[in-house]
Amino acid sequence: MTNCLGERLKQARLTLGVSQKRLGILVGIDEYSAGVRMNQYETGKHRPNFSTLQRIGKVLGYPVEFFFSEDDAMAELICLAGKLSSADRNKVLNVVKKLLLNYNQNLPLIEA
Numbered sequence: 001m002t003n004c005l006g007e008r009l010k011q012a013r014l015t016l017g018v019s020q021k022r023l024g025i026l027v028g029i030d031e032y033s034a035g036v037r038m039n040q041y042e043t044g045k046h047r048p049n050f051s052t053l054q055r056i057g058k059v060l061g062y063p064v065e066f067f068f069s070e071d072d073a074m075a076e077l078i079c080l081a082g083k084l085s086s087a088d089r090n091k092v093l094n095v096v097k098k099l100l101l102n103y104n105q106n107l108p109l110i111e112a
Contacts (some may be wrong), residue, residue, distance in 0.1 A: 003044035008069065013060060020042065027052065065078050
């Protein structure tokens with residue numbers, strides 16, 4: 001079983017260019033255990049609770065859903081969609097649904 005959460009967390013942290021300790025401090029973990037705790041999250045030894053993961057996502061600029069995607073393309077789509085306004089996300093959603101309709105899928109459209 002892969003540790004996609006840990007791998008995504010490390011990917012996002014390195015993209016931002018911060019150390020494990022610095023990230024831990026930024027999300028509110030005590031500075032003496034921040035680096036160790038973030039390392040444990042990245043290696044899969046421990047999993048952050050949802051509220052901690054929300055804070056991590058906010059600091060790193062990634063939606064929480066990004067951390068759970070095992071597929072690289074899906075993770076990138078989640079990341080990009082997370083940067084859009086709600087109205088624009090609905091527009092993208094409708095485009096995707098229209099594409100799927102071409103493959104005989106019957107999905108209701110959400111009008112933005």
